[in-house]
Amino acid sequence: MLNFAILETSAFWWAVLNGLGVTAALTVLSMIFGFITGGILASMNFYGGPGVRMGAKIYIFVFRGVPLLILLYLFYYGLPRVTWLRGSYFWDLILTSPFRTAVFVLTINNAAYLGEMIRGGLRMVPAGLLEAAAAVGMTKTRIFFRVHAPLALRSILGNLGSETIAVVKASAITSVITVRDLMGGPTVLGKVYLDPLTPLLVVGLIYVVIVQLIDLVTRMVGRRLSHPGTVQAHHV
Amino acid sequence: MEVVAPYFSFWLKGAALTLGLSAASFPISAFLGLIVAFAAVSPSRPAALAAAMYINLFRGLPEIIVIFLIFYGSNIVLTMLAQPFGIQIGGTNPAIAALIALSIQFGSYAAVIFKDWMGVFPRGYTEAGLAIGMTRLQIRRRIVVPLLLRSATPALGNLFLVMLKISALASLIGVEELSRTTSIIAGSTREPLVCYLIAAGMYLVISAVSGFVQHRFEVAMERSI
Numbered sequence: 001m002l003n004f005a006i007l008e009t010s011a012f013w014w015a016v017l018n019g020l021g022v023t024a025a026l027t028v029l030s031m032i033f034g035f036i037t038g039g040i041l042a043s044m045n046f047y048g049g050p051g052v053r054m055g056a057k058i059y060i061f062v063f064r065g066v067p068l069l070i071l072l073y074l075f076y077y078g079l080p081r082v083t084w085l086r087g088s089y090f091w092d093l094i095l096t097s098p099f100r101t102a103v104f105v106l107t108i109n110n111a112a113y114l115g116e117m118i119r120g121g122l123r124m125v126p127a128g129l130l131e132a133a134a135a136v137g138m139t140k141t142r143i144f145f146r147v148h149a150p151l152a153l154r155s156i157l158g159n160l161g162s163e164t165i166a167v168v169k170a171s172a173i174t175s176v177i178t179v180r181d182l183m184g185g186p187t188v189l190g191k192v193y194l195d196p197l198t199p200l201l202v203v204g205l206i207y208v209v210i211v212q213l214i215d216l217v218t219r220m221v222g223r224r225l226s227h228p229g230t231v232q233a234h235h236v
Numbered sequence: 237m238e239v240v241a242p243y244f245s246f247w248l249k250g251a252a253l254t255l256g257l258s259a260a261s262f263p264i265s266a267f268l269g270l271i272v273a274f275a276a277v278s279p280s281r282p283a284a285l286a287a288a289m290y291i292n293l294f295r296g297l298p299e300i301i302v303i304f305l306i307f308y309g310s311n312i313v314l315t316m317l318a319q320p321f322g323i324q325i326g327g328t329n330p331a332i333a334a335l336i337a338l339s340i341q342f343g344s345y346a347a348v349i350f351k352d353w354m355g356v357f358p359r360g361y362t363e364a365g366l367a368i369g370m371t372r373l374q375i376r377r378r379i380v381v382p383l384l385l386r387s388a389t390p391a392l393g394n395l396f397l398v399m400l401k402i403s404a405l406a407s408l409i410g411v412e413e414l415s416r417t418t419s420i421i422a423g424s425t426r427e428p429l430v431c432y433l434i435a436a437g438m439y440l441v442i443s444a445v446s447g448f449v450q451h452r453f454e455v456a457m458e459r460s461i
Contacts, residue, residue, distance in 0.1 A: 065397075065443040066436040067404035069415055074436065077422065078429035165295070172298035176408065183301065196308045200301055208296030 006193045007202070015189050016202065019182035022099070023210075026171040026181060030106035031164060037107060038114025045119050056115065063112035068173050071105045076177040102174035102181075110167055117159050121152035154225055161218025165211050172207070182206060240430055243421045250417030251438050257334060257406060257413055258399045264339040265399070266392060269346025270381065276351050287347065294344035299402050302341050307333040307409045334406035342399055349391045353384050386457055393450035397443055404439075414438060 006012050044056040063071075076098065085091050094104045125148055133143045175184030182203055190199035276287035294302070310328040318325045357380065365375035385392075407416035414435060422431035 062436075062440065065401075065440045067401040067415065067439055069404040069407070070418070070432055070436050070439060073415075073419070073422075073428070074432040078432045081427075081429045169296075169298040172300050173405065175300070183298065187304075196304070197312060200305050200308070204297050204301045204305065207298055207301065208293055211296035212292065 003195070004198055006190065006195050006198050009189075009193075012186060012189050012199070015180070015185035016182070016206070019180060019185035019203075020206070022180060022185070023168065023171055023182040026099075026102055026106060026174060026179070027164065027167050029103045030110050030167055030171070033103070033107040034110030034114050034167075035118075037111035038118050041111060041115030042118035042122060045115070046122050060112045060115055063109050064116075068105070068109055068170055069176065071109060072102070072174060072177050075101050075105050098174075098178045101177060102171070102179045106167065106171060106174070109170070110163070113163060113166070117156050117163065118152065121156035122148060124155045125151045157225060158218060158222050161214060161222075164218075165214050168210060168214070169207065239425045239427055240421060240434065243417075243425070246417055247414070247421065247434070247438070250412060250414040251442065253331075253412060254400065254403055254414040254439075255442060257331070257338070257403050257411070258396065261335050261338040261342065261403075262396055262399060264335075265342035265346050265395075268339065268343030269348075269350050270384075272343065272347035273350035273354055274376070276347065277354050291344050291347055291351075294341050295348075297341070299337075299341055300405050300408065303334060303337040303405050303409060306337040306340075310336075330406070330410040333409060334403070334411050338399060338403060338406075341402075342395060345395055345398075346392065349388050349395065350384060353388050354380075357384070389454055389457055390450075393447075393454070396450070397446060400442060400446065401439065 041056045041059060044052045048056065075095070079085065080095055085095070094100050129151065130143060130148060133147045138146065171181060172183035175181055175187065178184070180188065186199040186203050187196065190196045272287045272290055275283040276291065278284055278287075307328060307330060310333055314325050314328060361379055361383065362375050365379050370378070403413060404415040406413055407419065410416065412420075418431050418435040422428040425431065
């Protein structure tokens with residue numbers, strides 16, 4: 001019942017290695033795209049009028065409230081049924097591949113969380129600093145990119161680390177739409193070898209190590225960037 | 237829409253199980269979290285180490301892996317245990333496996349929440365308890381735990397909302413909660429888009445209602461101070 005024969009096959013370890021790459025790609029891509037989308041959502045929330053703010057709020061409510069599994073099913077099984085989408089740019093770019101569907105769904109999901117986080121960061125920058133920037137004659141866009149955004153970014157750095165960890169863990173769910181990530185690749189082989197447990201144990205251990213590494217990096221970067229008396233101090 | 241209408245009672249059953257699964261496993265998680273948090277801050281090194289290991293292990297393990305591990309693992313363990321006696325066991329009940337997996341995983345998340353609040357717990361309160369001659373256990377049960385529960389309520393409420401969504405993964409081992417019933421209905425009506433949209437709406441309603449109840453609860457707690 002419980003033999004570890006699968007560990008002696010090279011196919012298994014190739015699947016693990018391959019899966020590591022796919023999981024890394026899923027995480028990095030959906031963090032980058034999610035951060036851009038989240039930044040737009042946060043700006044909508046922070047600078048927009050009531051209508052725009054409402055739009056951002058609804059987006060965040062919907063994509064934080066629906067389970068990732070349902071979103072994946074919706075885009076992978078549901079959307080291809082919409083015939084008028086066929087042949088569109090969105091169809092060709094996203095829906096033709098499980099990997100790209102996974103990146104897309106992780107991105108829209110992640111953007112909702114990052115949007116709230118970035119908004120919190122923008123709010124945490126003391127108004128006095130922005131007024132000082134305006135007083136020395138900086139334009140609005142300049143204040144945003146040179147003062148507001150960098151300071152906000154610094155104050156949410158620790159949270160970005162835990163968000164990355166959340167995305168790494170969430171990306172394991174994309175295996176249900178046949179993505180061969182760190183979870184998907186090795187466990188599919190487990191079915192071939194009639195041994196579902198061993199791949200799960202190996203892969204689970206690797207996830208634990210990855211998450212510890214991300215934690216370590218976040219702490220190191222955080223220590224380097226936090227100077228006493230800066231915005232970080234407000235982050236209690 | 238007309239195609240899926242006959243399935244609504246089936247759907248509601250699924251939604252009820254989603255809510256029931258989380259409602260059953262959340263108190264276990266909170267209790268487990270409390271014990272682990274006390275272990276984590278205890279002066280006993282082995283206890284603190286075990287707590288740290290538990291917290292870090294489940295901080296890194298994706299929920300989907302924990303659910304599969306508990307489900308397949310318990311099946312194999314049960315079969316091995318039953319073999320010498322010549323008994324055939326039908327396999328673990330998926331709902332129970334999901335309940336255990338969710339409880340253990342979210343127990344670690346709850347432990348982190350409690351541990352954080354213990355870090356800012358005013359020393360004066362426990363000292364006051366000592367001064368009037370309470371034992372350590374009494375101080376914990378009658379001072380620390382109630383205050384901890386009260387201050388952690390918002391974070392615990394958020395954790396419950398997370399659990400509601402994560403419990404969708406129980407569908408992958410065959411628990412007929414909201415996601416699983418949706419997949420079944422999507423398969424038999426061949427209307428996946430409509431079905432998953434309806435499921436998404438149902439999850440939003442469940443989250444919104446839970447969020448509202450949580451808000452009322454928090455307000456009531458504020459008042460009771």
